[in-house]
Amino acid sequence: MLKSFMLKIASVFLFLGLIVSGCGSSENSDVTLYVVRHGKTMLNTTDRVQGWADAVLTPAGEQVVGYTATGMKDIPFTLAYSSDSGRAIQTANFILAKNVKSDVKLKTDWRLREFNFGSYEGDLNHTMWNDIAASKGKTVEEWMADGFTPESFANAVAELDKVRVTPGENWPAEDYATISNRLREGLQDIIAEARSSGGGNVLIVSHGLSIGALVSMLDPDAVLPAGGVKNASVTKIVYQDGNYHVTDVGDLSYMENGKASGD
Numbered sequence: 328m329l330k331s332f333m334l335k336i337a338s339v340f341l342f343l344g345l346i347v348s349g350c351g352s353s354e355n356s357d358v359t360l361y362v363v364r365h366g367k368t369m370l371n372t373t374d375r376v377q378g379w380a381d382a383v384l385t386p387a388g389e390q391v392v393g394y395t396a397t398g399m400k401d402i403p404f405t406l407a408y409s410s411d412s413g414r415a416i417q418t419a420n421f422i423l424a425k426n427v428k429s430d431v432k433l434k435t436d437w438r439l440r441e442f443n444f445g446s447y448e449g450d451l452n453h454t455m456w457n458d459i460a461a462s463k464g465k466t467v468e469e470w471m472a473d474g475f476t477p478e479s480f481a482n483a484v485a486e487l488d489k490v491r492v493t494p495g496e497n498w499p500a501e502d503y504a505t506i507s508n509r510l511r512e513g514l515q516d517i518i519a520e521a522r523s524s525g526g527g528n529v530l531i532v533s534h535g536l537s538i539g540a541l542v543s544m545l546d547p548d549a550v551l552p553a554g555g556v557k558n559a560s561v562t563k564i565v566y567q568d569g570n571y572h573v574t575d576v577g578d579l580s581y582m583e584n585g586k587a588s589g590d
Contacts, residue, residue, distance in 0.1 A: 341570025445500030
């Protein structure tokens, strides 16, 4: 009887050891994020400010996203996220429809949205750029030649928006602290879910300035492409041993390879 009892105790400890071991491997699992900018939209084409405002992809936008989807089809995604903006959802669904892992369901998270530009939403980009440049005593050409960061851009719009709209009339333009906090919290939750599932590849579809902000937050030394990340480009971020590593920013090779394949 004593021998039988000891065998049962040993079995329990072995079972608990396997559980602990499994949890540990999950916690240490690497996660690779493929962060895609949505395809070109009607508001992109008409050069309108598009943050929380939304528009559908153009036919050309759908085509280019289709190329990127083909170029990424052999990457087995374990999870997929997009912002809750229609253009991001549309882009993510194009990519997932061609993916080798056909059972991955898209989840949306409002924290992955583009910057909110407040009273400038839907206005001409040139109007917003002129106002920012004028507030700094420069022409648009001078302001753009000097260059700007996602942080300086967001804070400039947020400051201008304060005198353009009556409080409570509209969602105010977000300053950079607000934007970076929501992006960071959203990313942390995605990483936590991915690690609990054993790590792997995660698709995220977001927006140009928000992707730029993510890259700047995670790697202040990273160089953003001139003019920002392009539609349907891929930014790759690896989470390993508690650290983020930005390995590619605005990579268009997936799109180019997908187009070249003819699929």
